[in-house]
Protein backbone atom coordinates (compact mmCIF):
# COMPACT_ATOMS: atom_id res chain seq x y z
CA UNK A 514 0.00 0.00 0.00
CA UNK A 515 1.02 3.58 -0.62
CA UNK A 516 1.05 5.72 2.54
CA UNK A 517 1.76 9.40 2.95
CA UNK A 518 4.41 10.06 5.61
CA UNK A 519 2.79 10.01 9.04
CA UNK A 520 -0.70 9.16 7.73
CA UNK A 521 -2.57 6.04 8.76
CA UNK A 522 -4.79 6.20 5.65
CA UNK A 523 -3.61 5.43 2.15
CA UNK A 524 -2.59 8.61 0.32
CA UNK A 525 -3.97 7.16 -2.89
CA UNK A 526 -7.76 7.11 -3.38
CA UNK A 527 -7.58 3.82 -5.31
CA UNK A 528 -5.71 1.83 -2.64
CA UNK A 529 -7.51 -0.61 -0.32
CA UNK A 530 -8.78 1.30 2.73
CA UNK A 531 -9.54 4.50 0.79
CA UNK A 532 -12.96 3.41 -0.52
CA UNK A 533 -14.64 6.47 1.03
CA UNK A 534 -12.54 8.72 -1.25
CA UNK A 535 -14.37 7.59 -4.38
CA UNK A 536 -18.07 7.65 -5.34
CA UNK A 537 -19.90 4.43 -4.30
CA UNK A 538 -18.92 1.38 -6.36
CA UNK A 539 -21.05 0.25 -9.29
CA UNK A 540 -19.48 -3.22 -9.47
CA UNK A 541 -16.64 -5.17 -7.90
CA UNK A 542 -14.88 -8.49 -7.87
CA UNK A 543 -14.84 -8.89 -4.09
CA UNK A 544 -14.89 -11.45 -1.29
CA UNK A 545 -18.62 -12.19 -0.90
CA UNK A 546 -18.28 -11.86 2.88
CA UNK A 547 -17.41 -8.15 2.52
CA UNK A 548 -19.72 -5.16 2.03
CA UNK A 549 -19.57 -2.73 -0.92
CA UNK A 550 -17.24 0.26 -0.43
CA UNK A 551 -15.12 -1.55 2.14
CA UNK A 552 -11.83 -3.46 1.69
CA UNK A 553 -12.05 -7.04 0.42
CA UNK A 554 -12.27 -6.25 -3.29
CA UNK A 555 -9.93 -7.47 -6.03
CA UNK A 556 -11.20 -5.17 -8.81
CA UNK A 557 -13.47 -2.18 -8.14
CA UNK A 558 -15.57 -0.09 -10.54
CA UNK A 559 -16.68 3.40 -9.48
CA UNK A 560 -18.09 6.42 -11.32
CA UNK A 561 -15.29 8.77 -12.39
CA UNK A 562 -15.11 11.64 -9.90
CA UNK A 563 -14.14 13.98 -12.76
CA UNK A 564 -16.18 12.63 -15.69
CA UNK A 565 -15.74 13.82 -19.27
CA UNK A 566 -19.53 13.69 -19.52
CA UNK A 567 -22.22 14.91 -17.15
CA UNK A 568 -23.99 11.89 -15.57
CA UNK A 569 -27.22 12.73 -17.42
CA UNK A 570 -25.32 12.63 -20.76
CA UNK A 571 -23.52 9.31 -20.55
CA UNK A 572 -21.34 6.91 -18.57
CA UNK A 573 -17.77 7.38 -17.34
CA UNK A 574 -16.44 4.82 -14.90
CA UNK A 575 -13.06 3.93 -13.48
CA UNK A 576 -12.14 0.28 -12.98
CA UNK A 577 -9.38 0.03 -10.36
CA UNK A 578 -7.10 -2.85 -11.35
CA UNK A 579 -6.04 -4.10 -7.94
CA UNK A 580 -6.13 -2.96 -4.29
CA UNK A 581 -2.30 -2.96 -4.38
CA UNK A 582 -0.62 0.28 -5.39
CA UNK A 583 0.47 -0.98 -8.82
CA UNK A 584 1.31 1.62 -11.47
CA UNK A 585 2.15 -0.58 -14.47
CA UNK A 586 0.07 -3.30 -16.13
CA UNK A 587 3.25 -5.38 -16.42
CA UNK A 588 3.29 -5.66 -12.60
CA UNK A 589 -0.12 -7.34 -12.42
CA UNK A 590 -0.21 -11.04 -11.68
CA UNK A 591 -1.84 -13.27 -14.29
CA UNK A 592 -4.88 -13.64 -11.99
CA UNK A 593 -5.18 -9.88 -11.36
CA UNK A 594 -4.97 -9.07 -15.07
CA UNK A 595 -7.63 -11.66 -15.86
CA UNK A 596 -10.02 -10.40 -13.16
CA UNK A 597 -9.52 -6.81 -14.34
CA UNK A 598 -10.49 -7.74 -17.91
CA UNK A 599 -13.58 -9.60 -16.69
CA UNK A 600 -14.86 -6.56 -14.76
CA UNK A 601 -14.04 -4.18 -17.64
CA UNK A 602 -16.01 -6.44 -19.98
CA UNK A 603 -18.93 -6.45 -17.58
CA UNK A 604 -18.95 -2.65 -17.30
CA UNK A 605 -18.67 -2.31 -21.08
CA UNK A 606 -21.72 -4.50 -21.45
CA UNK A 607 -23.53 -2.44 -18.81
CA UNK A 608 -22.75 0.70 -20.84
CA UNK A 609 -24.08 -1.06 -23.95
CA UNK A 610 -27.26 -1.99 -22.13
CA UNK A 611 -27.85 1.64 -21.13
CA UNK A 612 -31.23 2.64 -22.60
CA UNK A 613 -29.76 5.90 -23.96
CA UNK A 614 -28.05 4.04 -26.87
CA UNK A 615 -24.51 5.11 -25.96
CA UNK A 616 -21.27 4.32 -27.79
CA UNK A 617 -19.40 2.10 -25.30
CA UNK A 618 -15.61 2.20 -25.17
CA UNK A 619 -13.01 0.76 -22.76
CA UNK A 620 -9.45 2.02 -22.45
CA UNK A 621 -6.47 2.25 -20.14
CA UNK A 622 -3.97 5.09 -19.78
CA UNK A 623 -0.71 4.21 -18.05
CA UNK A 624 1.72 6.95 -17.08
CA UNK A 625 1.32 10.71 -16.99
CA UNK A 626 2.53 11.17 -20.61
CA UNK A 627 -0.31 8.84 -21.66
CA UNK A 628 -2.95 10.86 -19.83
CA UNK A 629 -3.20 9.04 -16.49
CA UNK A 630 -3.98 11.60 -13.79
CA UNK A 631 -3.74 9.03 -10.98
CA UNK A 632 -0.78 6.65 -10.97
CA UNK A 633 -2.63 3.67 -9.42
CA UNK A 634 -3.42 1.44 -12.41
CA UNK A 635 -7.00 1.69 -13.61
CA UNK A 636 -9.02 1.18 -16.77
CA UNK A 637 -11.91 3.40 -17.83
CA UNK A 638 -15.24 2.66 -19.45
CA UNK A 639 -17.25 5.36 -21.17
CA UNK A 640 -20.64 5.42 -22.82
CA UNK A 641 -20.62 8.35 -25.25
CA UNK A 642 -23.94 9.87 -26.37
CA UNK A 643 -22.87 10.16 -30.05
CA UNK A 644 -20.96 7.99 -32.53
CA UNK A 645 -17.27 9.03 -32.47
CA UNK A 646 -16.42 9.80 -36.13
CA UNK A 647 -13.24 7.70 -36.33
CA UNK A 648 -14.81 4.61 -34.78
CA UNK A 649 -18.05 4.84 -36.72
CA UNK A 650 -16.07 5.22 -39.95
CA UNK A 651 -13.93 2.17 -39.11
CA UNK A 652 -16.92 0.01 -38.24
CA UNK A 653 -18.60 0.97 -41.52
CA UNK A 654 -15.41 0.15 -43.47
CA UNK A 655 -15.58 -3.51 -42.38
CA UNK A 656 -18.92 -3.92 -44.12
CA UNK A 657 -17.57 -2.53 -47.42
CA UNK A 658 -14.32 -4.48 -47.68
CA UNK A 659 -14.28 -7.79 -49.58
CA UNK A 660 -12.18 -9.44 -46.85
CA UNK A 661 -11.87 -8.75 -43.13
CA UNK A 662 -8.83 -6.45 -42.76
CA UNK A 663 -7.93 -7.92 -39.36
CA UNK A 664 -7.98 -11.52 -40.67
CA UNK A 665 -5.93 -10.42 -43.71
CA UNK A 666 -3.31 -8.59 -41.62
CA UNK A 667 -3.08 -11.48 -39.16
CA UNK A 668 -2.40 -13.93 -42.00
CA UNK A 669 0.34 -11.62 -43.28
CA UNK A 670 1.79 -11.17 -39.79
CA UNK A 671 2.50 -14.90 -39.42
CA UNK A 672 4.20 -15.03 -42.83
CA UNK A 673 6.23 -11.84 -42.29
CA UNK A 674 7.51 -12.38 -38.74
CA UNK A 675 5.31 -9.70 -37.20
CA UNK A 676 3.75 -11.90 -34.48
CA UNK A 677 4.85 -11.12 -30.90
CA UNK A 678 3.03 -13.89 -29.07
CA UNK A 679 0.15 -16.34 -29.28
CA UNK A 680 -1.89 -17.23 -26.19
CA UNK A 681 -4.64 -19.77 -26.79
CA UNK A 682 -7.14 -18.23 -29.23
CA UNK A 683 -5.48 -14.76 -29.05
CA UNK A 684 -2.57 -13.45 -31.12
CA UNK A 685 -0.56 -10.24 -30.60
CA UNK A 686 1.21 -8.76 -33.62
CA UNK A 687 2.57 -5.60 -35.21
CA UNK A 688 0.18 -4.44 -37.94
CA UNK A 689 1.55 -4.11 -41.46
CA UNK A 690 0.50 -0.47 -41.69
CA UNK A 691 0.16 0.67 -38.09
CA UNK A 692 -2.14 3.56 -37.34
CA UNK A 693 0.00 4.34 -34.29
CA UNK A 694 3.75 4.32 -33.82
CA UNK A 695 4.79 0.87 -32.49
CA UNK A 696 1.15 0.00 -31.84
CA UNK A 697 0.61 -3.69 -31.02
CA UNK A 698 -2.67 -5.36 -31.94
CA UNK A 699 -4.33 -8.28 -30.12
CA UNK A 700 -7.25 -10.20 -31.62
CA UNK A 701 -8.73 -13.67 -31.69
CA UNK A 702 -7.26 -15.78 -34.51
CA UNK A 703 -10.80 -16.83 -35.42
CA UNK A 704 -12.94 -13.98 -36.69
CA UNK A 705 -15.38 -12.70 -34.04
CA UNK A 706 -17.18 -9.31 -33.97
CA UNK A 707 -17.42 -8.66 -30.24
CA UNK A 708 -15.08 -9.00 -27.27
CA UNK A 709 -17.88 -8.97 -24.69
CA UNK A 710 -19.49 -11.97 -26.43
CA UNK A 711 -16.25 -13.97 -26.25
CA UNK A 712 -16.63 -17.11 -24.11
CA UNK A 713 -13.54 -15.97 -22.15
CA UNK A 714 -13.15 -12.15 -22.19
CA UNK A 715 -10.77 -12.38 -19.20
CA UNK A 716 -8.08 -13.96 -21.41
CA UNK A 717 -7.29 -10.55 -22.91
CA UNK A 718 -6.04 -9.17 -19.57
CA UNK A 719 -2.91 -11.31 -19.12
CA UNK A 720 -1.97 -10.84 -22.80
CA UNK A 721 -2.08 -7.03 -22.51
CA UNK A 722 -0.22 -7.16 -19.16
CA UNK A 723 2.46 -9.36 -20.75
CA UNK A 724 2.81 -6.96 -23.70
CA UNK A 725 3.04 -3.95 -21.37
CA UNK A 726 5.96 -5.64 -19.57
CA UNK A 727 7.69 -6.38 -22.89
CA UNK A 728 7.27 -2.78 -24.05
CA UNK A 729 8.78 -1.54 -20.79
CA UNK A 730 11.79 -3.82 -21.03
CA UNK A 731 12.25 -3.77 -24.80
CA UNK A 732 11.55 -0.12 -25.57
CA UNK A 733 12.26 1.40 -22.16
CA UNK A 734 8.85 3.04 -22.05
CA UNK A 735 6.28 2.90 -19.26
CA UNK A 736 3.64 5.25 -20.63
CA UNK A 737 1.12 3.59 -22.89
CA UNK A 738 -2.51 3.53 -23.91
CA UNK A 739 -4.60 0.46 -24.61
CA UNK A 740 -8.19 0.09 -25.76
CA UNK A 741 -10.66 -2.38 -27.21
CA UNK A 742 -12.53 -1.90 -30.48
CA UNK A 743 -15.50 -4.14 -31.08
CA UNK A 744 -18.69 -4.19 -33.11
CA UNK A 745 -21.80 -2.77 -31.55
CA UNK A 746 -24.50 -5.18 -30.38
CA UNK A 747 -26.85 -6.05 -33.23
CA UNK A 748 -24.81 -3.96 -35.70
CA UNK A 749 -21.33 -4.23 -37.22
CA UNK A 750 -21.76 -7.98 -37.72
CA UNK A 751 -18.65 -8.15 -39.95
CA UNK A 752 -16.35 -6.48 -37.42
CA UNK A 753 -13.36 -8.32 -35.94
CA UNK A 754 -12.72 -7.22 -32.38
CA UNK A 755 -9.21 -6.20 -31.42
CA UNK A 756 -7.30 -4.45 -28.68
CA UNK A 757 -4.56 -1.95 -29.48
CA UNK A 758 -1.66 -1.22 -27.14
CA UNK A 759 0.26 1.92 -28.05
CA UNK A 760 3.53 2.77 -26.26
CA UNK A 761 4.17 6.50 -25.90
CA UNK A 762 7.49 6.68 -27.69
CA UNK A 763 7.47 10.44 -27.87
CA UNK A 764 5.20 13.35 -28.53
CA UNK A 765 3.38 13.57 -31.84
CA UNK A 766 5.06 16.38 -33.70
CA UNK A 767 4.40 18.26 -36.91
CA UNK A 768 5.57 15.45 -39.19
CA UNK A 769 3.26 12.88 -37.62
CA UNK A 770 0.26 15.15 -37.15
CA UNK A 771 0.54 16.78 -40.54
CA UNK A 772 1.51 13.85 -42.76
CA UNK A 773 0.25 10.79 -40.92
CA UNK A 774 3.70 9.21 -41.41
CA UNK A 775 4.94 7.57 -38.22
CA UNK A 776 8.69 7.84 -37.63
CA UNK A 777 8.89 4.95 -35.14
CA UNK A 778 6.82 2.42 -37.07
CA UNK A 779 8.78 1.71 -40.23
CA UNK A 780 9.90 -1.84 -39.44
CA UNK A 781 7.18 -3.88 -37.71
CA UNK A 782 9.08 -7.19 -38.13
CA UNK A 783 12.15 -5.82 -36.34
CA UNK A 784 9.99 -4.43 -33.55
CA UNK A 785 8.15 -7.75 -33.21
CA UNK A 786 11.48 -9.57 -32.90
CA UNK A 787 12.60 -7.15 -30.20
CA UNK A 788 9.38 -7.70 -28.22
CA UNK A 789 9.52 -11.50 -28.68
CA UNK A 790 13.01 -11.51 -27.13
CA UNK A 791 11.70 -9.95 -23.93
CA UNK A 792 9.69 -12.97 -22.77
CA UNK A 793 6.91 -12.59 -20.20
CA UNK A 794 7.02 -11.08 -16.73
CA UNK A 795 7.90 -7.70 -15.30
CA UNK A 796 11.28 -6.03 -14.81
CA UNK A 797 10.43 -5.28 -11.17
CA UNK A 798 10.23 -9.00 -10.49
CA UNK A 799 13.70 -9.57 -11.98
Ligand SMILES: [Zn+2]
Pocket residue numbers: 515525526527528581582583633
Ligand atom coordinates in the same frame (compact mmCIF):
# COMPACT_ATOMS: atom_id res chain seq x y z
ZN1 LIG B 1 -2.93 3.34 -4.79
Ligand SMILES: [Zn+2]
Pocket residue numbers: 661662663664665703704705752753
Ligand atom coordinates in the same frame (compact mmCIF):
# COMPACT_ATOMS: atom_id res chain seq x y z
ZN1 LIG C 1 -11.68 -11.11 -39.26
